[in-house]
Amino acid sequence: MPVRNAGPFLDASIRSILDQTLSDFEFVIRDDGSTDGSTERLRNWAARDPRIRLFIGEHSLGPAASSNWVVSKSSGRLVARMDADDIAHPDRLMRQAEALEAAPSACLVGSLWEGIDEKGRHLRPRDRWRLSRSSPFSPFPHGSIMFRRDAFERAGGYRCEADFWEDADLYFRMAEIGRLLVLPDALYFHRSSALSTRLTSEQEKVETSVDRMYRRVGGITADPGDGKVLPRVFVSLGSTRLWSGRSPAVLGRLLRRGRLGWNAETAAVLFWAAWGAVSPSTLRACLRTVVRLRDRAVRARYADGCPCEWRIGACSALHRDEGHAGSDTGAVLPSMPDLAA
Template structure:
């Protein structure tokens, strides 16, 4: 890693085959009222001309933009390459289709200076459309002042990748980004949460999350292959445990139901090994006290895992309840439900 430059903000932007929005994202980082700022453009093996745009942007602003041309490995490894190259005291992650508001760094650095015990500063994020019309403000839970990432992370990834600003020292503690294809940012936040990091809140809008017709990772809930679901849910649970969340916490109970739903879904798809692992994890979430899970396990031994999942899913649909604190609707799954 490079020698740290005091007061410098390093903006890490991974991109792959997405040239339409990238100039706007870069400009939002260049337009910050705070300086100095450096931008690491991490091209993840683009093949549609985005790689040339990345090179052109770096040539236009050579003092501020560094282009990294990488083999295609996914957004996590691309961000990690940027993190390794970053020289700043502060780290900002930004996806190539989102926007930072001009005073973001000034506000959040001031909050971190005022609260040296905090390692992350965050503020309000707005959901906007392709024309930057505001759809939801604040988006997700970014209008709430929360002292730590957990237990809320068990219910939702309650901010966006661009919402927080990190001290570089914390990013070094968190370690490298995961190669999970989806939700690697949630897993990254969970490792920060496991450290019981204190958060500094800025009660002002700091970023825009763009809702558009292109592909985003968080547009639906069926985002992980079974093996990655096992990795993701296990990592989130272990991080919550490390942070001190107990089985009787409402958020842990919610998470246990979510993992149980995932176990049923992968069983229906025929991945019995993943289903067994996820059911065991759901049981651990409830401290092995759930009668429903005990009945499910016994039934699976009699009629098989796939048939048990089919019957259970049919029953769940039959007695389905509206959205509430004991259901599984996450804010990222439907932006109109941005409060739990």
């Protein structure tokens, strides 16, 4: 678990790992240059539980490099990721370890999730519908994964050039090594907050990186060189604010920096951003209803809670998926961006 200024949520996150039903593990934590008091909290936790191996970094390495660093300090053949502001279900590690032990050809397993805000309120329901769709983007959050260490090393680990989408970049490469599994139960609680690395980092840099992600999965290699980014970038970043209980607050940047055109994607993103600016609470309520309905529509397929395989969709799936897709002017445009991202 890399930690960077996660103070308000750090105790709940650490406690959720220490209270796991599978208790035989080492908990490798790197403080990645925190300045908000997280370092002192981490020292207190390390003094209370010998399973914690704490390392203090004076300077931030960034998302990908800090993630590689903590993996390099671990000694287990199975490695679980944890984000410092999220919460793990007590059975998470046990269920994931069992899934990998039962499937020797699998190299990674993630878990479905529920979204919580800064106060711990459950705002976003589980979404099993995403398991039934072909998509180049995972149905599980980064912090929920467990993987085989040897497969991670063979894949080359996280890449710094993919900062802010280092998880998706890793999955593309690990899928070439083994199967990727998903537990359809919500064994992870992903917190949306203003402390998200994507929101606290320099916004132009983050927007450019996320734009690069969408271009890669969309098979778009040409860069117009105008400094503009795909409209979907702002849905991706604004969704974190929206599910944290705030307004997406992206309309201004979308108008200034988005590559807008006379097409369905631009219209849908502008509508989403404007709605979020005027009434974020009703937008959240609408999206919650959509997620609940589509989850209910497929619940019979996943009622047994058994792991299922996630196959990364081809790039063409990008234009059909409502999960996290991107396109460009001249590409086949999706009918709707993921307004429930």
